[in-house]
Amino acid sequence: MEPTPDAIPDEIDYLVIGSGFGGSVAAATLAAPGRGVFLLERGKAYPPGSFPRTPDEMAENFWDPSNGLHGLFNVWSFEHVDAIVASGLGGGSLIYANVMLEKPEAWFTQPMAGGHGDEVWSFTHADLVEHYEAVRRVLHVDELPEEFVADHSPKTSRFLDASEGMGRYAPLAVRFRNAAGDPAVGAALDPEPYGSIFGTPRRTTCRMVGECDIGCNEGAKSSMDHTFVSQAHAGGATVYTRTEVRSLRRLDDADQPYRFEVSYVVHPPWAEGHVRDTRLVEEHTIKAKRVVLAAGALGSTFLMLKNAETLGLPPNSPVGRRFCDNGDLLGLASPRRAAQDFAANKGPVITAYREISDESGSEDGVPPVRMYLQDGGVPTIMLWILKTIDAPGLISRLVKDGLGYWWQRVTKGNDNNVSAEASRVMGRSPGIARSLPILAMGEDVPGGRLSLNRDGILTNSWTPKESAAHFNEVRRHMNSLKERLGARFEKNPDKKTERTITVHPLGGCPADTSRVRGVVDSFGRVHGVPGLWIVDGSVMPGPCGANPSLTIAAFARRAAVELLREEVDEPPPPAEPMVLEE
Numbered sequence: 001m002e003p004t005p006d007a008i009p010d011e012i013d014y015l016v017i018g019s020g021f022g023g024s025v026a027a028a029t030l031a032a033p034g035r036g037v038f039l040l041e042r043g044k045a046y047p048p049g050s051f052p053r054t055p056d057e058m059a060e061n062f063w064d065p066s067n068g069l070h071g072l073f074n075v076w077s078f079e080h081v082d083a084i085v086a087s088g089l090g091g092g093s094l095i096y097a098n099v100m101l102e103k104p105e106a107w108f109t110q111p112m113a114g115g116h117g118d119e120v121w122s123f124t125h126a127d128l129v130e131h132y133e134a135v136r137r138v139l140h141v142d143e144l145p146e147e148f149v150a151d152h153s154p155k156t157s158r159f160l161d162a163s164e165g166m167g168r169y170a171p172l173a174v175r176f177r178n179a180a181g182d183p184a185v186g187a188a189l190d191p192e193p194y195g196s197i198f199g200t201p202r203r204t205t206c207r208m209v210g211e212c213d214i215g216c217n218e219g220a221k222s223s224m225d226h227t228f229v230s231q232a233h234a235g236g237a238t239v240y241t242r243t244e245v246r247s248l249r250r251l252d253d254a255d256q257p258y259r260f261e262v263s264y265v266v267h268p269p270w271a272e273g274h275v276r277d278t279r280l281v282e283e284h285t286i287k288a289k290r291v292v293l294a295a296g297a298l299g300s301t302f303l304m305l306k307n308a309e310t311l312g313l314p315p316n317s318p319v320g321r322r323f324c325d326n327g328d329l330l331g332l333a334s335p336r337r338a339a340q341d342f343a344a345n346k347g348p349v350i351t352a353y354r355e356i357s358d359e360s361g362s363e364d365g366v367p368p369v370r371m372y373l374q375d376g377g378v379p380t381i382m383l384w385i386l387k388t389i390d391a392p393g394l395i396s397r398l399v400k401d402g403l404g405y406w407w408q409r410v411t412k413g414n415d416n417n418v419s420a421e422a423s424r425v426m427g428r429s430p431g432i433a434r435s436l437p438i439l440a441m442g443e444d445v446p447g448g449r450l451s452l453n454r455d456g457i458l459t460n461s462w463t464p465k466e467s468a469a470h471f472n473e474v475r476r477h478m479n480s481l482k483e484r485l486g487a488r489f490e491k492n493p494d495k496k497t498e499r500t501i502t503v504h505p506l507g508g509c510p511a512d513t514s515r516v517r518g519v520v521d522s523f524g525r526v527h528g529v530p531g532l533w534i535v536d537g538s539v540m541p542g543p544c545g546a547n548p549s550l551t552i553a554a555f556a557r558r559a560a561v562e563l564l565r566e567e568v569d570e571p572p573p574p575a576e577p578m579v580l581e582e
Contacts, residue, residue: 001045001241003266008240008286011258012036015288017245020091021549022536022556023294024228025135029560031235039237040264042244043087044070045225046094047198051215063087068273072215076298078460081325083505085296089241090225092296095213097349098172098221100141101546102132107370110443110542121541122513122522131554138231139222143169144351145176145183152185152208153347155436159375162484163354170353170374173222175205194234197225210377212349242267246283248291248303249310250529258287259531290531294556297537301450301508302458311529319519322510323448323462325502326543327371327470331438331478333487340486342436349377350439356477369473370545373481376437438481440474441504446542450508464500504548509534510541524559535559
């Protein structure tokens with residue numbers, strides 16, 4: 001999967017950039033014998049058993065090739081928000097918490113960013129229904145078996161008991177059942193009918209160890225590499241890792257079929273651990289008839305901003321607009337008594353949720369209250385690290401300063417066995433390993449704007465202040481949940497620092513039938529740039545409210561089906577958007 005300089009042909013039919021929920025699904029849908037589909041992923045591949053676990057490995061598990069880091073976590077730090085995304089074959093699916101919730105049908109109508117009326121998204125729940133189901137089938141979506149709760153995931157019952165009868169088991173892209181369909185921990189899995197891009201890896205059902213967010217070494221997670229990327233590969237797509245796209249240029253020669261020239265660089269294994277000026281790395285170019293951009297909300301928007309002129313985008317293009325963080329807020333329910341233990345290091349990271357939807361004030365112009373609360377989990381070693389940070393804004397500081405620093409702080413040396421030091425940390429603050437992360441998401445205001453500064457660095461104007469009403473409601477419901485759990489509550493963002501953290505950055509290339517407000521149409525076609533499609537979180541014109549992974553994947557599948565249809569039929573003209581005024 002790692003290319004040599006002459007491995008990729010000079011001219012190809014379909015180029016898919018990125019292998020997350022959008023790119024992998026698009027590639028699998030497009031792939032067919034004789035159809036030249038190429039998928040490029042900047043990060044490396046992680047077959048089962050290869051995700052870092054030792055302190056030394058975790059300290060280098062970040063994406064920054066200029067500093068010799070080719071790892072999994074890419075942290076974007078802005079003035080008011082830190083975003084954690086992934087770099088690797090499978091994209092964000094490698095580090096997400098497996099939740100496959102649909103965006104509720106009513107939530108496709110949301111308050112406008114300026115507060116003047118409501119707006120309806122240019123694509124609807126009905127547009128995505130068949131694609132939601134198709135994605136779920138491939139991912140083997142299931143719920144945590146009730147038989148596992150008592151012994152393997154006690155936090156689940158605690159969360160459900162505290163949810164006033166409104167809690168539900170979460171639909172998860174995790175394998176819990178053996179070949180006979182019976183719940184089993186650590187049972188061998190049969191190969192997928194389309195095989196695996198990794199050959200014949202040994203995969204097992206979930207071992208209930210809470211490591212979903214740092215890479216599943218058991219292969220129990222139905223991440224994109226095990227599913228849609230492997231399906232694309234089996235269908236004839238060519239997949240390359242360690243290949244980062246740098247530029248996109250539109251070609252206007254009507255006499256030849258290739259519409260785009262794309263430049264890329266290769267990050268070879270020998271470059272890991274070596275500081276080098278990646279701006280000077282040799283660039284290679286290819287020509288493509290069609291390009292499907294799926295580098296994530298931040299990655300795709302960055303590429304669109306950087307290459308706006310060479311793509312022929314107008315100066316007033318809405319690229320960069322409507323950024324939001326999907327209303328993400330992270331809290332921690334800490335035990336009040338020594339006997340309390342939420343055991344958040346057991347089971348999948350998320351197992352249950354509560355949907356909160358209050359539309360009662362809508363007739364009076366009051367925005368609806370819409371959010372999800374979910375139980376969280378985290379590997380034991382990460383809990384130890386978190387407890388070493390006792391400053392305001394601890395969670396954002398953890399991300400901004402880098403997990404590697406905190407790994408070094410805990411281990412204090414090169415010894416890979418951290419048991420002794422971890423024990424001392426636990427002894428100083430014994431409650432941390434018994435705490436329960438509470439995850440919230442919902443409808444923040446998509447008022448952020450991504451742009452490039454003079455140095456070409458991506459900046460972000462989003463601030464939690466604009467979404468104060470949402471975050472205040474989230475804190476209120478979290479506090480209520482905390483009381484029912486009998487726990488203390490710590491929250492993020494810290495009001496003193498006005499920073500928050502998100503794992504669901506959305507927007508930047510929003511979908512709208514109007515090119516004044518949208519970068520793409522309802523299928524992901526870039527307005528004014530025939531042949532260029534975008535199919536990732538950047539196209540969301542606002543928060544999904546629910547975990548966005550399934551909606552992104554469904555959007556990508558719908559887009560790819562439409563792209564194939566265009567091979568036969570001309571696309572219909574776009575309709576004008578519907579806007580509901582106050």
